[in-house]
Amino acid sequence: MPRWLRNNASLLGVMLLIGTVYLVGAVVSDRFLSFGNVLNVFEQTTDLALVSIGQTLVVLSGGIDLSVGSLISLTSCLTSGLINGNPDRIIPVVAAVLALGTVVGLVNAGLVIALHVHPLIITLGMGAILQGVTLLYALGPVGRVPRGFNFLAYGRILGLPLGATIAVVLSILIALLLRYLPLGRQIYAVGDDANAARLVGLPRTRVLMLVYGCSGFCCAATGLYLAARFGVGQPYTGVNYTLASITPVVLGGTILSGGKGGVVGTLLAAFLISLFNNLLNFMDVSKHYQLVAQALIIIFAVSVYVERRREE
Amino acid sequence: MTERLSSSAELAHPAAAFKSVRSWLARYGMVVVLPILLGLGGVMSPAFLSADNFSNLLLQFAPLAIVAMGQSFVMIVRGLDLSVASMMATTAVISTSFSGTDRDIANIFAASFIVAVAVGLLNGFLVTKRQVSPFLATLATMILLQGFRFAYTQGAPSGNVPPLLRVLGSAKIGGIPYNSLVLLIVAVALAIVLHRSAFGRRIFIVGGSPVTGRLFGIRSDLVMVACYVISSCLAALAGLILSGYVGLVDNWVGQGYELDSIVACVVGRVSLKGGRGSILGALTGAAVLVVIANEVLLLGVPIQVQLIIKGAVIVIAAALYARREASSGYT
Numbered sequence: 001m002p003r004w005l006r007n008n009a010s011l012l013g014v015m016l017l018i019g020t021v022y023l024v025g026a027v028v029s030d031r032f033l034s035f036g037n038v039l040n041v042f043e044q045t046t047d048l049a050l051v052s053i054g055q056t057l058v059v060l061s062g063g064i065d066l067s068v069g070s071l072i073s074l075t076s077c078l079t080s081g082l083i084n085g086n087p088d089r090i091i092p093v094v095a096a097v098l099a100l101g102t103v104v105g106l107v108n109a110g111l112v113i114a115l116h117v118h119p120l121i122i123t124l125g126m127g128a129i130l131q132g133v134t135l136l137y138a139l140g141p142v143g144r145v146p147r148g149f150n151f152l153a154y155g156r157i158l159g160l161p162l163g164a165t166i167a168v169v170l171s172i173l174i175a176l177l178l179r180y181l182p183l184g185r186q187i188y189a190v191g192d193d194a195n196a197a198r199l200v201g202l203p204r205t206r207v208l209m210l211v212y213g214c215s216g217f218c219c220a221a222t223g224l225y226l227a228a229r230f231g232v233g234q235p236y237t238g239v240n241y242t243l244a245s246i247t248p249v250v251l252g253g254t255i256l257s258g259g260k261g262g263v264v265g266t267l268l269a270a271f272l273i274s275l276f277n278n279l280l281n282f283m284d285v286s287k288h289y290q291l292v293a294q295a296l297i298i299i300f301a302v303s304v305y306v307e308r309r310r311e312e
Numbered sequence: 313m314t315e316r317l318s319s320s321a322e323l324a325h326p327a328a329a330f331k332s333v334r335s336w337l338a339r340y341g342m343v344v345v346l347p348i349l350l351g352l353g354g355v356m357s358p359a360f361l362s363a364d365n366f367s368n369l370l371l372q373f374a375p376l377a378i379v380a381m382g383q384s385f386v387m388i389v390r391g392l393d394l395s396v397a398s399m400m401a402t403t404a405v406i407s408t409s410f411s412g413t414d415r416d417i418a419n420i421f422a423a424s425f426i427v428a429v430a431v432g433l434l435n436g437f438l439v440t441k442r443q444v445s446p447f448l449a450t451l452a453t454m455i456l457l458q459g460f461r462f463a464y465t466q467g468a469p470s471g472n473v474p475p476l477l478r479v480l481g482s483a484k485i486g487g488i489p490y491n492s493l494v495l496l497i498v499a500v501a502l503a504i505v506l507h508r509s510a511f512g513r514r515i516f517i518v519g520g521s522p523v524t525g526r527l528f529g530i531r532s533d534l535v536m537v538a539c540y541v542i543s544s545c546l547a548a549l550a551g552l553i554l555s556g557y558v559g560l561v562d563n564w565v566g567q568g569y570e571l572d573s574i575v576a577c578v579v580g581r582v583s584l585k586g587g588r589g590s591i592l593g594a595l596t597g598a599a600v601l602v603v604i605a606n607e608v609l610l611l612g613v614p615i616q617v618q619l620i621i622k623g624a625v626i627v628i629a630a631a632l633y634a635r636r637e638a639s640s641g642y643t
Contacts, residue, residue: 064447111627115627115630117631118584118630120584121578121584121626121627121630122627124571124574124575124623124626125622125623125624125625125626125627126623126627127623128620128623128626129619129620129623129624130623131619132618132621132622132623133616133620135615135616135619136620243451243454246447246448246451247451250448256445256447256448257445287462287467288462288463288466289459289463290459291455291458291459291462292456292460292463293459294455295452295453295454295455295456295459298448298451299438299444299449299452299456302438302442302444302445302449302452303438303442303444
């Protein structure tokens with residue numbers, strides 16, 4: 001097998017699965033292949049793609065971010081609560097929310113560095129704290145966003161859904177950063193072997209700040225998107241994303257122990273998950289069995305990947 | 313053995329006496345923290361120290377303690393079990409799936425433990441034979457169980473919890489809840505298995521270093537699978553007790569227990585890196601969580617603050633232990 005193929009086998013696997021779903025979909029319904037439906041699926045990928053991009057960076061660095069769900073809930077509540085229907089406040093609030101997300105990520109990184117505690121525990125604790133803060137701010141749906149704001153969720157630019165396009169552009173930028181900037185390469189080094197990275201003098205602090213900061217930023221973006229989509233912020237809106245954000249990361253070929261993978265695989269995997277759910281909808285499979293199917297896919301995919309990795 | 317070593321160290325270096333106090337605190341710190349928390353509760357609110365409140369504390373303590381003990385087995389072999397809460401909810405659904413009378417209590421237990429063993433085997437198989445990371449493997453079984461549960465109940469579970477299970481989950485005898493008696497028996501049995509049996513020693517060896525285990529001729533894979541099965545079975549038991557406590561069933565009985573049990577273990581000094589932990593630790597950690605939740609409630613602080621305090625406790629507890637092993641990376 002050529003080297004390129006071996007290095008990107010998981011990417012290829014995801015594309016193969018996407019192709020299979022399209023094949024099955026074409027048999028099930030002729031509407032499945034329509035351009036409108038493709039765009040639809042693309043649009044529905046936005047939230048999962050956004051969170052998972054940030055999560056990918058953290059996982060690459062050898063960590064994990066379990067505070068994403070609560071941070072999404074908090075930012076979406078703050079967005080609609082602070083804007084509260086006033087169009088003049090959109091820009092400052094959006095900027096403030098994005099900044100807040102980044103700061104929370106930086107705090108996560110700071111705690112991981114200063115306390116020498118596993119990121120799993122730090123971010124779990126941070127998640128509980130943020131959920132508490134969110135509930136202090138709002139016990140139910142809070143505020144509302146002005147009419148124009150839902151452009152972020154439903155708007156189209158040149159026929160492409162805005163939110164999803166932002167996610168794609170963001171992941172391309174991050175993919176370039178990972179590949180060509182020293183700091184990007186260092187994320188892999190730190191994730192692969194933290195001790196070796198320390199011994200050769202790589203800036204672990206800067207790397208962790210970057211990845212957790214990015215993850216926080218992505219969560220804030222997801223929070224904004226969800227507030228725009230639902231028109232209102234809800235204190236539990238992000239709860240499912242904590243664990244859901246891990247699935248595309250792993251399906252896309254990033255290894256949970258860190259140091260291997262990439263953001264493009266994550267994006268494709270997020271698309272695959274939406275596509276698969278879309279197919280099951282077309283096949284009239286109940287929501288409940290969709291969960292079963294999703295779990296089986298995870299089990300299948302990770303088992304296959306692992307087999308391959310062991311052969312190397 | 314360790315005591316003899318530390319005392320000879322004291323003879324050699326007077327300063328080591330201080331060090332051994334510190335290491336004692338590190339090992340049993342939470343056992344000291346618990347009475348302090350209890351005293352604090354008494355000062356803040358007289359109702360806290362009443363016999364009534366204590367027996368209520370015990371009532372809430374049992375399910376979490378049982379799950380946390382199972383979680384500690386898995387964590388000692390370098391694993392993590394995120395499927396416990398889903399397992400609990402599944403047994404809660406099972407408990408109402410029969411006639412709802414005491415005739416079916418044996419069936420309920422049988423069905424629950426068959427499912428639990430199957431889930432434990434699946435987790436163990438994925439982790440050992442397929443080398444899937446424990447986080448991911450148990451996440452997948454969590455979703456799998458959840459999907460089957462929703463498909464089975466069509467999203468709206470119904471039925472009655474048998475009276476006997478209600479007694480087990482919520483009744484008391486002379487102020488002591490029945491579920492505490494169950495907990496006591498299970499805890500003693502598990503402590504013997506983990507700390508006094510050959511199998512328990514194998515668990516620690518495998519958790520400390522799977523390669524060493526293999527060199528000793530221990531079948532690491534089997535030991536790990538057994539730990540996952542133990543964890544699932546304990547979660548099933550806790551689920552049955554909790555469904556008896558709640559009295560009615562929904563698809564989310566036990567929600568949050570997967571993270572709470574991990575937190576209890578970390579607070580009770582079971583290492584996330586594996587190879588270290590104890591039944592007493594898991595119990596203490598669970599007790600600390602339950603007491604804190606109860607105190608916050610009695611203080612009349614908004615319920616949301618509980619979450620904030622819980623989060624802070626997790627981080628602080630983990631940080632206290634991590635100081636001691638900073639050189640070896642994360643705990």
